[in-house]
Amino acid sequence: MERRAQQGIWHGWYWRFGSVTVIVLAILEIVAFYLSKGHYSFIMSGEFAMFVSALLVVQRAKQHRTLNVLIAVLATYIINLIFQLTLDYAGSMHYGVRSFIQQNAVIGFIGILFCVIYARTTAWSDKRRRQVDEKRREKQATTEETHEMVQQRVHRVKKKRGRGKRN
Numbered sequence: 001m002e003r004r005a006q007q008g009i010w011h012g013w014y015w016r017f018g019s020v021t022v023i024v025l026a027i028l029e030i031v032a033f034y035l036s037k038g039h040y041s042f043i044m045s046g047e048f049a050m051f052v053s054a055l056l057v058v059q060r061a062k063q064h065r066t067l068n069v070l071i072a073v074l075a076t077y078i079i080n081l082i083f084q085l086t087l088d089y090a091g092s093m094h095y096g097v098r099s100f101i102q103q104n105a106v107i108g109f110i111g112i113l114f115c116v117i118y119a120r121t122t123a124w125s126d127k128r129r130r131q132v133d134e135k136r137r138e139k140q141a142t143t144e145e146t147h148e149m150v151q152q153r154v155h156r157v158k159k160k161r162g163r164g165k166r167n
Contacts, residue, residue, distance in 0.1 A: 018072040021056050025049040026079045033087055042088050043103060046080030050111035058115075058122050066119040073115040077108050 029049060033040040053072045061068040081104060084092040092100055
């Protein structure tokens with residue numbers, strides 16, 4: 001009896017969803033860059049793309065959540081650095097190499113910090129939700145055992161008022 005894994009998931013690694021998310025965000029960045037005729041900042045959109053990839057992958061991944069999100073965010077970050085150094089080289093190096101490195105280091109740190117914190121808090125809230133649901137089920141089981149009488153709906157007799165009478 002062989003258990004077949006879901007497509008796109010290998011030992012808890014959501015490789016298909018993570019890679020599709022990163023590729024779609026990269027394509028959207030390229031389209032925005034060419035539609036704006038080169039007046040598009042990959043620095044700003046890179047940080048946004050890292051946040052979006054973290055939000056999407058955290059909601060989908062159930063196993064190895066933090067590592068799946070970290071891989072997606074790092075892939076988005078690396079692709080964004082490649083875009084900055086190839087497509088928008090002049091805009092990226094406008095303030096110099098040192099400014100470019102500092103700005104991307106801060107963006108990378110913020111993106112990685114966000115993905116780790118968001119993945120951990122989501123895992124914590126899911127764990128807490130399961131605990132609350134378990135307690136609720138236990139409480140319902142104990143109350144059902146004590147109240148074995150079937151509850152019936154009680155219909156009340158409506159007051160009859162005469163036609164046209166107002167009180």
